[in-house]
Amino acid sequence: MSSQDPTVFGSLAESLADVEGVTETIDQIVGYAVEAMETSYGGITLIQSGGRSFETVGATHPSVAEADRMQYELREGPCVDAAVDTKIVVSDRLTTDDRWPEWGPRASAFGFNSILCAELHARGRRIGALNLYGTDEATFSPEDIELAALFARQGALALGYARSEEGLREALATRTVIGQAQGLLMERFGVDADRAFSTLQRYSQHHNIKLKVLCRQLVATRVLPDGPAGTSTATTEPVAAVPEPA
Template sequence: MNDEFGRRLVDAVRHLDAQPDSPRTLQCLVEIAPEFFDACDFVGVSLVEKDRIRTPAATNERLRELDEAQYEMGQGPCHDAIRSNAIVVVDDLATDPRWPRWGRVMVDELGIRSSLSFRLFTRPDRTWGALNVYSRTPSAFTDEDVEHGQAIAAMSAVALARSINDEQLAGAIETRTVIGQAVGMVMERYDLDEERAFNVLRRISSHENIKLRDVAAQLVATRRLPESVGDRRLDPAPSQVAQQGSTL
């Protein structure tokens, strides 16, 4: 890895890390990655989200759709990079026997012949997704491209993880704030202590099959509990809730 590549990589990572949220971090990665490969024609980035994998960012919409189709088909280099091999090299999709259905579509619709897929992870047990680099040229990528791609993927995973973790932290703080406001409103209206007021909201969440945060947000926005509250036995203090109605 030469000094010039190292400098470019540092600049790229700083640019990625400066993005305000994960969607823009992903889009920035799609825009930056081609600069590091001489034969790169397309780039896609896939993310692991709970029990599914999707491709939120790609060079164009059709590539995004075909990249994401790997997970429905259960085959493709990105699918394999996330599930089994951290790096997947494809010399020619037209002849590679590993993913016949998906490979045929990529060749026919976009003319893609070769690719590199790199798992995005910050530790062995934490996979964020995969970076996928495609070319219309068969055997387009060299051993040096693979080495460079590993470095790009490693640095990008750190920036992406930071962006996602920041968003999750901000969301958690917002959730706690909204729930705290709702608990305070129930405490004041029904003369309950904090624990019992929280239990009222939790019971509503269970009865109505609504997330606790959404119950709290509705209460804060409308100053009303669900209309069915007066008909439910929301222990503690069911009589108070029923007698005073649902308006806060």
């Protein structure tokens, strides 16, 4: 089924080196995989909430996301199996595959008749699965399976790195904005950094607003937001009206 081009992994590695962020990394992984496997339909299942839920990312077509969604609702299907139980899941004929008696016929209604899924494993744990759908009933060769597994391994490493890098950037950005908010309170009240941070924490807890959200709004507007996290309402009180911690 696949083209077996030995240069594809070199091209993928070069492409991944030039992208930034998790979304771009996912799109590159899926794009190269579907091209190498000579299909147009693919995506990645990510494990969420410690395995209690799943999310489809990088879907090349809305039908992929919908077919995946049905698996998550039924808790039945190859993407779920590959994400949590099995390294490789292959089906040449979804309509008659007795492993998924409910999902298989539904997937066929979307025009999918075969599938190859490979687990994504990074940093010592499963993070999801790479899913490649076929519109024809197809026999996957050992080379096809090996190629999908190689894409999944390389993709998992790149995705794990991208997540770590993005998390680090977010952590640094959060640290910066918290420092800026502390600076505002230090200037207004003449308090030290520890006292300013304590004030921010108390306000965050009392108003049920995440600390980073509180600090971003404070830095942007110079007034304190009011209400639960997720609201955009701000008080009319100036920063100087914030009570100094005891």
